[in-house]
Amino acid sequence: MSEYYHAIEVDSEKCSGSMHCMRVCPTEAIRIREGKALILEDRCIDCGDCIRVCPKRAIRSITGAYEDLSKYKYTIAIPSPSLYGQYGMSITPNQILNGLKGLAFNEAYDIGKACEVYTTVLKEYLHNYSDSKPLISTLCPSIVRLIQIKFPAFMSSLLSLEAPRGIAGSDKINKAKELGIDPKEVGAIYITPCPAKMMAVNQPLCKSDPNLDGALAISDIYGLLFSSIGKQKSMEELHVSSGLGIGMAIPGGFITDLEVENAMAVDGVKNVMQVLDDLEHGKINNIKYLELWACPNGCVGGPLAVENPYLAKIKVTKLIQSLGKEKKINDEEVNRLREYLSCDVELPAYPLKPLGRDTVDAIKKLKERESIVESLPKIDCGACGAPTCRAFAADVIQERAEILDCVFKLKDKVVESIQYAQSWARRTPLSSRKQGKDKN
């Protein structure tokens, strides 16, 4: 596996090089080359903002295919809690789980159970946490990646707990035992609202050995599931958990469940970057728990979610109210699942490389870049294929672009060339040249 696994790719057949993606990318990870979008691996955090804006739907998530389920002897669907907000107000989690089971899955996992365990353990964790630095939630894999590349100093503040989806994934071991088959033959498939979770399946936060086997995009199975919901002859009782922790599908939605003072929830990569920037300056103090989400509106706002995120938010909120927050999972089960939560963050920081090989060289490059920026129009037109004039200048000094890739620079060059050509055009033949004139 390469150092950077990404779950987003450009379909160059469909891509028209229209720059929508390049302009919204919060980490400036997209360039346009030869009329197609190119993702810079070292900068991409798999947030999927590009997927949302592409008019050609040319950026896709590398999530699994529904047909792949046949690879396994036994499959478990593990829904993101955000899935519960995707269908009409009257559709219950139990109907959704039965609907999933009605598809090619052998089992649909009650994710609320894992959310209850996660919430219970995190509450204890926060109760004992006394560091002056805020603990940063690791539920959103894009945020973890953002910290790895742009805010490596906060790596030590990352909450080292496996996410509910990971607990559910690890639980497949017991299922395999029960069935008497190899755990490898049991496929734990996450139903995801975003490509970032797919990235996390391949590069998990805690273990080098992934506990999930794949992810299916909500958008890919939305229609299938829609047709399946309510079609079961007899409904099984698959959903037994409460609303405790389900609120993690929306920003700040389960903060009250944690009973922690001074917790803050932030959504949207740019907002998150602002907050982390403020945190670096000591501008934000006394915050104990920081919940950060790459997507505006959190998981229900995921680029692979279908329902309008604002409606989905209402749905999730109402669901929590109706389910109540009294823990329904018994202590024995909590203790059984608790072991799957333990986690040593194994991901390294991947800070963006400095401009040069050492400080002296980097400063030299910085000056070169700034002097190029000064010579550019600074209107960030994007025609060069970089999102800003400064990003273009950086590409030039890193030899990823040439100065004449700027249309304004090219125009200057054309004018200069014409003037040069004119100077030759003014030259007259020796036979008709007046003495002392037009020598050129």
Added chain:
Amino acid sequence: MTEQTQNKTLLEQDFTVEGGDFIHAGEVSSKIKTILKEIGIKQEVIRRTAIATYEAEMNVVCYADRAKFHLAITPDQLKIVIKDEGQGVKDIDLAMQEGYSTATDAIREMGFGAGMGLPNIKKNVDNLDITSVVGEGTRVEMVILT
């Protein structure tokens, strides 16, 4: 390393901060931090510099009319000199005490003026020198060894 190369300034840059401009407060310290990240300065040094420059910037925004931040980077240190035009500091020793503040209620209501600014700068830098003329302005020089 010879003394000459040690003192050689690799990068110098000026920034302006306007007093009372709370909207843009923090931008200069962010810019300085970005430069330090781009040139590969150690995380720990960046962390301390980010806090110290932010505190200094807030001091200007809260108490001065305007200031010039001068950043100078040599092979072994970062030096930031802040010259402001403003009311000045009457008693620097007193201002260095934790909790001492001359902030108005308005500034306190915004969450500033807790009297931790200068002590916090001192905590994060290797060398701090402050001179001030009441009614004219203050000069703060901070050095952080890299």
